[in-house]
Amino acid sequence: MSQTELEFDEFVDITDVVCPITFVKAKVAIDELDAGQVLAIRMNDGEPVQNVPRSFKDEGHKIIKLTDGEDGTYTLYVKKGEEA
């Protein structure tokens, strides 16, 4: 998990909300994008980072990378899927 900055089209911070609003907030953000665009989502360690990536996969999006912010947060980069 390198700290290389990845390119993204939109950014959303879900560290200020708790489950299940975490995924709701992230889902609303990706709904705004076009297929192929990338959303960066900053989330807390623990349940969000254990579950949010999988929820995006289940919704048909493509996960690119998960980076450790080393401040108790992680940033997930997700490419919006075609049918999602």
Added chain:
Amino acid sequence: MADEINYAELKKGGYMKQKQKGYGSLRLKVVGGNLTAENIKTVSEVAEKYGQGYVHMTSRQGIEIPFIKVEQLAEVKEALIKGGVEAGVCGPRVRTVTACQGSEICPSGCIDTYTLAKELDERYFGRELPHKFKFGVTGCQNNCLKAEENDVGIKGGMDIEYREDLCFSCGVCIKACRSGALSLADGKVVLDPAKCNNCARCVKSCPADAWTGTPGYIVSFGGTFGNFVYKGEEIVPLIKDKETLFRVTDAAIEYFEENAKPGERFRKTLERLGTEGLTEKVNAAYKG
């Protein structure tokens, strides 16, 4: 006339005497926690006509209809049968097989719990034994159906495999794993098999299908959660086919039948005799 009522016999058919004289609560058979809309309608009608217009949900996914008059029991059972609902059982025999929704419905499920619950029900339900005997089936390590509190608990899991060539080191599985079995070394994921609990969260979360899993059954023996509480224990590794699973469950139930004293729960038998005998029999069944 009341003197002639054989309550032990009625109990066998799911009917339990109430405090209120002449009344009993009738337990229904619910397999794997599922009932059709028609079943529920029938239960509702019976509860209104013969009971007091309500039902009680049991801790093991069952339904009981209280305030059934003992002299109307036969009529009640007939009315239930017409709507596809059968009475359950109480007493020293194999009880309702419980199940979560499993892999057919739940995204976390590793095994088809409902099909398995029906198969276990057909194989064992109502079988006469020295004491009550409970089966519970849960689809994954989240353990919604609390497998280990049953005499035989079955939990879904996966035997996992890593395809390094497909992995693009996104790091998702390392965080998805709750047992700390995964780490990143030289850009690739490393598994510590000793820590893996077969939960398959890596398989479920991997965006590249670099993790694949073969579903299997994690079986625990001798659990109980009543007057006395004990968490069932595993004896054999993850079982990957149903034939082996049924050989193993047959072995456990046979061991109990052959060795328990009347009125002695599985765990108590294991405490009295030690677990060596069961371990030997279950291992032999596992190997076929």
